[in-house]
Amino acid sequence: MRVRAPELLGRGWLNTAGELSLRDLRGRFVLLDFWTFCCINCLHVLDELRPVEETYAEELVVIGVHSPKFVHEADPVALAAAVERYGVHHPVLDDPDLVTWQAYTARAWPTLVLVDPEGYVVAQYAGEGHAHAIDALLAELVPQHRERGTLQPGDSPYVAPEVEATDLRFPAAAVPLPGGDGGGVLVADAGHDEVVVLDAEGAVVRRIGGFREPNGVCLLPAEVAAEVGYDAVVADTVGHRVWGLEIATGATRVLAGDGTQWMQGDSLERLSSPWDVAWWQERIWIAMAGLHQLWTLDPRTGEVAVAAGTTNEGLLDGPLAEAWFAQTSRLAPDGDRLWIADSETSALRYVQDGAVHTVVGSGLFDFGFRDGPVDQALFQHPLGVTVLPDGSIAVCDTYNGAVRRVDVAAGELSTLARDLAEPSAAYLDPADPGVLVVVESAAHRLERIALGAASSVDGFSHTTQRPVTDVGAALELTITFAPPPGQKVDDRFGPATQLIVEATPPSLLRSGDGRGTDLTRTIVLDPAVGDGVLHVAARAASCDADGGEGAACRMHQQDWGIPVRVVAEGPGELVLPLGGV
Template structure:
């Protein structure tokens, strides 16, 4: 099998004497994303006792490719070895059935702990702190340092780094770019002249002016007059930027991932079927949120694609309240009424990692990525969620039906689409894992590819992309966050010609440097 973030294949026998944590993951999965920071905490706290190995067992066809996994390792800033288990051989040998799943193997080679689903570093830290003295005492613990040959040590600096989303404003001639892995917002003219950089580039959540504010892998944005709203995804926060005062302020979230109980703000720990609230909402600054990924303003409200709990949320623009608007919290592609009165109640709409938002003024269109579907959510609270293109009508396997097929809605298929942009009756779609831009008729759902060969690349003619994730429109052009290429591409909707936008004046940022290893460190 192919290995990454290490000089060559690893064998568990070679790691005898270490605790080994096997993390079974796939890079599309929001739950897998959530535990990566927890693994990093453990790796840094137990550098000489613990080795984490990511076993990448793909869900989507696109994820089986080693080059794509390499990009995901860099995008998520993974610091441990990863093996491409693209035929699910390791997955099957460990009887794994869901993502994420972890096994902890002790220094003597025994699997001693199994955990399915998300977990926190504290859960594993408690086990290691209790076990290390025992294995140290019987002489079976090897505490020699190991240094792995990470992909991050061989990267070239780039002006943008995995840009996730874009927002174009024709009126002010501005393009807002979520420069996600540089942890900042870049503002340019629509022609590419650099106007502003917001954020230090360091991971953090500090408010303040453009030179001191910090973000953590921001994604979607929304513009309301002179205020730019930002989904600060890995901080689990919403931020607003006063573009006149040049000031960043936190307006929602508590700075940590909301758990399943907090999916329903205002529910309370003593809630019963007899005393459920009529609707679920809380104060934005005291309500924990979970991986906000995309934003859309409408009237007095800001709609939020909350990828973590698989819901669409809504916050009042006066910042008085926030809470779920659509989705019963089950990860699925199911049409129906917006929101249940009982958490997770069936018979209501379900989403699967919603990641992109756009609107025609009456309907909110959603890129529902894990179901490779485009959903339509009414602004009328009495309306029903419907599926424009996707898997809702399937009896089962709605999260596992995907492909690259143009045509009428009942035949067409997408693969993990992350971005949508409505223009004149068409929902333009970043069909991310197919490396294409597609046009979806907003009424009939008919799909047509307008750019992209399907193969990853950065050529303008014929156009190629590499996992594009964000779309925006201005002046007859689509602006595309071409994420894995670290570029912004421009698609002329009249000619279908694609060009690459150069951000004039934006300098490359430094990349991760190889640290000096202790003399006794083992190189792998």
């Protein structure tokens, strides 16, 4: 049965001259991209779709439907900044109340829905890796609709916003330089795709390009720099590389990554959105945000290794190989500890003695602004962490626009500064350790804050407004997947699919957890636990149908974190679309 696409409803529109409707776009294909700007997978999809948008510039209109997870993401000013920051070059519907999200029964960020020129839904996909499938489907459908006379190509409704010229544009991180290096600060200037050297007065000394949204920088010890021939390391997030940088000359070299995003089954020659780098325990540590892992790089040998994390997204402490992370964003070495700002779980965590520990944070969907005992305290998507002289930890609580202070010994959280524009990193002023220099990303500047007395904020607590799914205790889980046109599921060399099911809390699942190759599974939930988050990770490989052993194969993958509530007589089936018509 053909399904008519629901109308596009929300608070307003960006990147276009006025409101749009599906009726306005009749005669062209419409691809709806349900996204939220905190989500690294959504940012990956923005890049994946660019070639498709170019290929079908006249036949296809891509519309981003922004469906926020965090309170801050519902702020229209913050959304406008994110649309500029991430180079979104198509219209965006602002859907803060998830009206259109629910009309299309989206369950995951990102979700893609293709609507044909007659206004009917023809395909739905969840997660990453579907651009080639959409391309193949359009290659099949465009000629059909052209022959039927239902396709009416036209110009894009995209209207570019005006962009203010500033020395820095969405700076993400900064480190002070030692004397004699020709400048005072090294800045990862993500919005300009550059690393910038500033002098002590903040004037630009040198711009070093060749990056794509670099989000992290660190300096190597002088003796290591002399040995390897570069003195700084750059996390090139959208470029999926880690670079070595010689600050005095601006010379760069690739240390890790081939520029292609890592997908399941790839080797460590590929990376996935490295967000930060830090020197700790004689290695460069990498916050691999796109994989929810920590990696290491030995600058002397070039060896790359996975240090922690399973690639599952969530908050789970324990041995490094078993821990779960969620878009780790910033790293701060502190003796035998490595502090971590784990953004999607709104958590402050650390690595020590081969294990991961959490100080503040409780899960993917719980966040807020609350000071007090650390077991009750709350952040909202923190991106920065800095060790202070007294051993306490400053956290750039990005989506709360604040810098918070964690007294680790006392187990208390307080607030140092508020009303900042997305603080994303900070460092201590070498000339005055009583001053914290904060990278105020959305204000495009570095801001100085005195480390004075902290205040206590009652603030708020919040659980994401994403709808909770009522389910029965016995649940048949089905992941739907159909290969793109011209491809098939190829299992000649082993299973082409994988399904992993876990839960938070773990006691929610009585049975059916763990890893398997079938995309269907019967799981049993505990009514006594009542509610929690079902973590489902699925992947499927498809290959060219007529390519033989040399067939090109592609991976489709998605992680779902689904808030569920066990109710009597609840539905006994949960269907999640990985991809297909």
